[in-house]
Amino acid sequence: MTTILRDMLSRLRGQMLGWGLALAVLALIVAPLYDTAVQQRAQIEQLLGGLPPEFMALIGNLDRMFSPVGFLDARYFTLLPLLLGVFAAVMGSGLIAADEENGTLDLILAQPISRAQLFAGRLIAFAITLAGICAIGWLGLVIGTRLSTIAIGWIELALPFVSLIGVVLWFGTLALMLSLILPSRRSAAMLTGLVLVVSFFVTTLARLSPNLSRLAVLMPTYYYQGGSALDNFDLGGLVGLLLFSVIFTAIALRRFQRRDIRIAGEGGWRIRRQRFAKQTAHKAPPQ
Amino acid sequence: MTDTAALMTHGLTKSYGDFRALRGVNLEVQRGEIFGFLGPNGSGKTTTIRCLLDLIRPDGGTVRVLGIDPQVNPVAVRARTGYLPGELRVDDRFTVEGALHFFNNLRENKAAWSHIQALANRLELDLKRPIKNLSKGNKQKVGVVQALMHQPELLLLDEPTSGLDPLMQQQVLQAIREAKANGATVFFSSHVLSEVQEIADRVGIIRRGEVVEVATPQALINRSLRRARVQFKQPVDARVLAQLPGVKVLGRQDGTSVQLQIEGDMDQLIKALAALPVNDFETERPSLEEVFLAYYEDHPASKNTARPGGA
Numbered sequence: 001m002t003t004i005l006r007d008m009l010s011r012l013r014g015q016m017l018g019w020g021l022a023l024a025v026l027a028l029i030v031a032p033l034y035d036t037a038v039q040q041r042a043q044i045e046q047l048l049g050g051l052p053p054e055f056m057a058l059i060g061n062l063d064r065m066f067s068p069v070g071f072l073d074a075r076y077f078t079l080l081p082l083l084l085g086v087f088a089a090v091m092g093s094g095l096i097a098a099d100e101e102n103g104t105l106d107l108i109l110a111q112p113i114s115r116a117q118l119f120a121g122r123l124i125a126f127a128i129t130l131a132g133i134c135a136i137g138w139l140g141l142v143i144g145t146r147l148s149t150i151a152i153g154w155i156e157l158a159l160p161f162v163s164l165i166g167v168v169l170w171f172g173t174l175a176l177m178l179s180l181i182l183p184s185r186r187s188a189a190m191l192t193g194l195v196l197v198v199s200f201f202v203t204t205l206a207r208l209s210p211n212l213s214r215l216a217v218l219m220p221t222y223y224y225q226g227g228s229a230l231d232n233f234d235l236g237g238l239v240g241l242l243l244f245s246v247i248f249t250a251i252a253l254r255r256f257q258r259r260d261i262r263i264a265g266e267g268g269w270r271i272r273r274q275r276f277a278k279q280t281a282h283k284a285p286p287q
Numbered sequence: 288m289t290d291t292a293a294l295m296t297h298g299l300t301k302s303y304g305d306f307r308a309l310r311g312v313n314l315e316v317q318r319g320e321i322f323g324f325l326g327p328n329g330s331g332k333t334t335t336i337r338c339l340l341d342l343i344r345p346d347g348g349t350v351r352v353l354g355i356d357p358q359v360n361p362v363a364v365r366a367r368t369g370y371l372p373g374e375l376r377v378d379d380r381f382t383v384e385g386a387l388h389f390f391n392n393l394r395e396n397k398a399a400w401s402h403i404q405a406l407a408n409r410l411e412l413d414l415k416r417p418i419k420n421l422s423k424g425n426k427q428k429v430g431v432v433q434a435l436m437h438q439p440e441l442l443l444l445d446e447p448t449s450g451l452d453p454l455m456q457q458q459v460l461q462a463i464r465e466a467k468a469n470g471a472t473v474f475f476s477s478h479v480l481s482e483v484q485e486i487a488d489r490v491g492i493i494r495r496g497e498v499v500e501v502a503t504p505q506a507l508i509n510r511s512l513r514r515a516r517v518q519f520k521q522p523v524d525a526r527v528l529a530q531l532p533g534v535k536v537l538g539r540q541d542g543t544s545v546q547l548q549i550e551g552d553m554d555q556l557i558k559a560l561a562a563l564p565v566n567d568f569e570t571e572r573p574s575l576e577e578v579f580l581a582y583y584e585d586h587p588a589s590k591n592t593a594r595p596g597g598a
Contacts, residue, residue, distance in 0.1 A: 003392040011380065103376030107433070110340055111393035112366035260343035263333075263374055 004113065004121030012091070012129040019087055020133040023080070024140025030075045031144030034068060038149075041066050053208060068150040073227020076141070077160045081224050082200050084133065084168045089192035091129070092175030095122045097185035100262050115257050123176070123249065130168055134161040152230060159229040166241035167224040171196055173248035180255040196221075220244070292351070293318045293441050293472035294339060299348035301334055301496075308334045310496035311348065316474050316489075321467050323487030323504075324476040325579055331496040332476040333373045336443050339474075340370055353441055366394070369434035373445035373476070377429055379419040383407070386418055390433045398436040406432045410458055423450040431459055435466065442466055444475035448482060460486050480579055492579065507578045515547045517560060518567035527563075531555045 037044065064070030096119065099105040109118065138161050142154045171192055178188035199219035206216035216222045223237035292315050299312040309331045316322040326332050337343045339352050341361035350357055357364045377386050387407075391398050407414055410428040418426065427450045434442060442463070448456040460482055463473050477483050483490055484504045492500040500507065514537070517528075522542030529536045533550040543566075549556060553570070560568065 003389065007389060099378075103374055104378050106337075106342060106372045107370070107375070107377065107390075107430070108393070109342060110365055110368075110370035110372070111390055112362045112395075113393055114362050258344070261337075263337075263372075 001113070001117040001121045004118055005125050008095075008122045008125030009128060012125055015087065015091065016129045016132040016136070019084065020136025021140075022083075023133065023137025024143075027076060027137060027141035027144040028147075029144075031072070031141060031150060032147045033075070034071045034148045034150050037071060038066055068145075068152060069227050069230045071227075072141075072145075072150070072152075072160075072230070077164070077226035078204075080137075080164050080226070081167050081221050082196065084130070084164065085171045085196040085200070086193065087133070088130075088168045088172035089175045089189045089196060091126055092172035093179040093185045093188040093192065095126055095176050095179070096256060097179035097188065101185055103263055105261055106263060109261055116253065119253050119256055123173075126172055126176075127169065130165055130172070134165055137161065156230050159233045160226055163223075163225040163229045163233070163238055166238040166245075167220055169245045170220045170241045170248075173245040173252065177248040177252040177255070180252050180259070292316065293320075293353060294474060295349070295351045296335065296338070297349040299335065299338060299350060300346045301331075301338065301343065302346055308496055309338070309345065309348075312493070312496065312498055314491060314498055314501070316472060318472050319467065319470060320488040321463065321473040321475070321486055323483035323490045324474065324493065325478075325480065325483060325490055326476070326493035327478070330493045332493060333445055334496075335493070336370075336373075336445050336474070336476065339443060340365060340368065367440045369437065369439035369442045369444075371430045371434040371442075371444045371447050373449070375426055375430040377418050377426060379417075381418050382414070383412060383416055383418060383421070383429055384414040386429060387414070387433060387436065391436065394437050398438070402438075403432060403436045406435055406462070409462070410455060424452060424455065427451055428455065431462070435462055438466075438469065438471070440471055442471055442473045442475070444473065446477055447475055448477070448479060456482065512548055512550050513570055515549060515553075515556070515568065515570045517545050517547065517565060519543045519545075520564040520566045523563050528556070528559060531559055 065074050096105070099108065109115065138158050141157050145152060145157065174195065175188055175192040178191055179185050182188045182191070199221045202212055203216050203219050203221040203224075206212040206222075220241060223234070223241050225234055225237065228234075294314070294316045296312050296314045299309050299314075300307070301309040312331065312335055314335070324332050324335070334343065338345045338350055339357060341357040341364065344358065352364045353367055355364050378389075381389060387403055391400075391403065404414070407428075410431065412425060412428045412432065416425075418429070421429070427447075431447060434444065434447075444463070447463070448459050451459060456479075463475070463486060467473055475487075487504055489501060490504050490507060491498050519542070525536055525539055525542070525545045528534055528545065528547060532555060534556055535548045535550075537546040537548055539545045547556070549570075
């Protein structure tokens with residue numbers, strides 16, 4: 001399994017650096033702006049006062065926004081599940097299915113490793129990569145806050161990232177599970193992306209509409225704390241997210257262990273449609 | 288299954304939706320033999336081989352590879368097997384050396400690197416080149432090296448010479464012979480009937496998911512129809528030949544020349560000709576290719592069963 005883990009980590013190294021540095025740079029830009037925001041609070045409040053409530057729902061409570069925790073929440077942490085959710089959808093759906101669709105999995109699984117070992121090695125690599133991205137982002141945030149008057153300890157600053165890992169793992173394992181159930185990797189990534197966008201906007205707009213609050217509690221992003229984790233870390237929400245990730249992982253593993261390994265070109269929607277067309281046209285075996 | 292069988296399938300079935308890829312494949316390959324598996328695209332060759340490695344799960348039947356059920360212990364089967372897929376794809380990120388290191392690492396470095404280098408040299412494979420820059424033939428060589436490098440007990444090769452030039456084909460066939468000489472069993476599928484005839488101890492012919500014939504290449508050829516042309520010194524009555532069992536007169540010229548089709552052995556014909564003034568006698572042995580095609584000519588529907596990317 002260590003060979004699979006090392007290989008996958010080397011494949012994801014670029015992703016880790018790319019996404020991690022993006023989060024770090026964003027933190028280095030955003031955190032020092034806190035002092036400017038506080039100094040210009042009156043002008044900003046006047047400006048925001050004219051905006052529609054739907055837009056304000058996205059920004060959140062203004063008093064809170066001018067606190068260090070609220071500022072980081074609104075300006076930095078709010079969008080992270082959406083950004084890293086895309087990473088999770090793409091990477092999670094490709095952990096197994098990408099190699100299967102391009103035909104390289106056949107030769108790997110012809111070596112003396114079990115499907116469970118391959119699955120575990122790749123999932124662990126994904127989790128390590130995600131942790132690495134968050135660690136680089138956290139480092140950027142620690143440095144960024146030191147460049148401002150934000151006085152939050154470096155350990156506390158890690159808590160929103162822990163919550164972030166929980167929600168991104170949820171989407172990553174969902175994408176992995178779907179990639180082993182649906183006929184193509186692309187459809188799994190698209191469906192996960194759809195769930196991500198719906199979840200994000202329902203959670204955000206639930207601040208506006210009480211009717212949406214009932215629906216929002218069903219969304220994974222509802223349990224992502226963002227900057228709120230700096231005030232009061234919700235371990236229960238995190239455990240809930242991780243529990244679902246475990247369930248998705250268990251279903252994905254069971255499915256992977258029981259199904260056929262496809263060879264390149266098999267399994268896509270396009271081919272399935274072609275088969276259907278030929279079957280209906282000629283009543284002949286599929287090509 | 289006999290004690291010496293390297294692999295055995297009994298009643299192996301596999302369907303993809305309505306398409307029945309395998310319809311009860313029965314095979315037994317003895318340890319130490321080279322077994323050629325013949326069939327056109329879509330006949331079930333690749334599906335059978337992938338069942339042997341637990342890459343796909345049969346719907347029914349029994350499989351034993353080196354005495355092991357691949358569904359129960361696939362890792363043990365793969366540890367003792369070298370596999371070359373029919374549609375070889377190797378990760379483009381690697382160099383040849385990197386890919387072979389990766390596969391060897393998965394085998395806990397069972398293959399000595401010097402042996403890998405020797406195999407690569409023999410196939411004129413540049414270890415430093417990136418996989419993405421390799422031609423189809425050179426990628427095939429990577430597949431051949433990774434299948435052979437750990438000197439497995441059993442080689443499962445799905446069209447091993449596909450994409451190779453004639454010189455390299457001979458090198459691969461020689462490597463297969465050497466593997467056999469070292470005690471390995473070789474099970475390989477092929478379209479190239481001449482190479483099967485050249486190296487296989489036995490041949491299995493699969494048609495529409497069923498093994499329809501298993502025999503030595505020579506037995507298959509001997510068993511089939513052959514043609515003869517007899518030239519006589521003077522006109523003779525050829526009716527005596529037409530009355531022989533298994534002999535059919537296809538044509539005659541001036542009573543001095545006849546074309547015959549003979550099924551079975553030639554003993555009776557030779558004895559009959561001994562009493563006639565024979566000037567010249569020629570027989571044509573069918574190639575394995577003709578024998579193979581004969582199995583399919585009677586079943587044209589079998590030509591229309593191909594699945595994408597495999598058999």
